[in-house]
Amino acid sequence: MVKRFDTVLEAARTFVRDADTQIHATLTRDQFDALRGDLADARDRGVTVNVTMLARDGDEPLDDAEYEGAVSVAHRLSRPAPFVLTSDLRRTAFAPNPAAVEDYGLILRNRSFTYVFFWHSLLFMWLPSRVVYEADAAGPKRYADIRQFLLENRERIRGDDPLHVEIEGRETDSDRSVTISGEVVDAEHLSEGDGDGDRAPTVMALTGTASMTVDDGETRWTVGGWGATYEDVEANRIRVTGVGAELGAEAAE
Structure with missing residues (x-):
């Protein structure tokens, strides 16, 4: 458990760099920009990168060029949500949404706990949101x-x-x-x-x-x-x- 979001973000960056198979992340625009280079490197390694983009009031949707090369599939969710990034279903970086009273973060290297966070993201952020970008939509899925x-x-x-x-x-x-x-x-x-x-x-x-x-x-x-x-x-x-x-x-x- 850590106190600063910067520590969580740095752990997320490390987890992206270590990923071999899959990354699932729920991110704001600023967080996506901070991780984009590492996400692009992961895609170059063949890692599947699924991102739920959190849209805040006044945020303009990202265009395809901003996702291209860094994301496999992107969804857009128009409500606050925690920062969650899971890597290979083994590692998790988490911080509560901005409306939360608590100021803390979690860094986990544990398959069982990571699967809890993965399912939370899947059920509450990924599935309820709409698809806004899909790489290679015409190619093999x-x-x-x-x-x-x-x-x-x-x-x-x-x-x-x-x-x-x-x-x-x-x-x-x-x-x-x-x-x-x-x-x-x-x-x-x-x-x-x-x-x-x-x-x-x-x-x-x-x-x-x-x-x-x-x-x-x-x-x-x-x-x-x-x-x-x-x-x-x-x-x-x-x-x-x-x-x-x-x-x-x-x-x-």
């Missing part, structure tokens, strides 16, 4: 969280066309890194009553098991998200490589 992947692709998974993915992750029994490519043949996530096509799920829909089965032609791998234990693989990155007819076009290139 990349995900750092299995729940977001399953939510956005649930109709494809339930459909008749094959959905092919590439997954970078960790084998849960050996702890070694692994990359698998194949077709999503099964998924366990959400209730049967959630298929209304909306992008915004209920909180209860997000709390269930999130896993899928990927067939690489030789092996069927069970894939889970953060902290996967019973599945074969803990997914760190998920990339959609083709859907139905797109597979033929991709193979022909």
